[in-house]
Amino acid sequence: MAQHVRQGLTETHAMLLYKADDLREAVEEFLLDKCGVRAVALVGDCRRRVEIIEELAFVVETDDFAGVIAKLEHYGGRTPLVSASKDDAVLAMSSGILLRVHRQPSGSGASR
Numbered sequence: 001m002a003q004h005v006r007q008g009l010t011e012t013h014a015m016l017l018y019k020a021d022d023l024r025e026a027v028e029e030f031l032l033d034k035c036g037v038r039a040v041a042l043v044g045d046c047r048r049r050v051e052i053i054e055e056l057a058f059v060v061e062t063d064d065f066a067g068v069i070a071k072l073e074h075y076g077g078r079t080p081l082v083s084a085s086k087d088d089a090v091l092a093m094s095s096g097i098l099l100r101v102h103r104q105p106s107g108s109g110a111s112r
């Protein structure tokens with residue numbers, strides 16, 4: 001319940017798809033180069049090419065999901081953690097949209 005309250009209190013904004021594409025590339029690069037994930041796949045509205053994006057969502061393949069989230073909290077200086085579980089985390093990006101990261105079990109096929 002506390003997680004839902006925090007998400008409800010987190011102010012979010014929307015972003016046009018063409019702007020989200022630039023941010024998506026930067027986050028993917030950060031996940032691969034700095035966080036050490038083996039694979040990353042874009043999911044959600046951005047992948048479906050919806051014109052207005054409120055959340056960037058990725059599935060990542062990693063053995064150290066907690067380490068990935070800890071590194072993401074320092075993305076762009078500071079990216080506050082809104083909620084987290086064993087396999088899923090939501091962070092508030094400085095651009096105003098949310099960043100959702102879900103851990104894919106090893107060998108299950110995230111691409112890239």
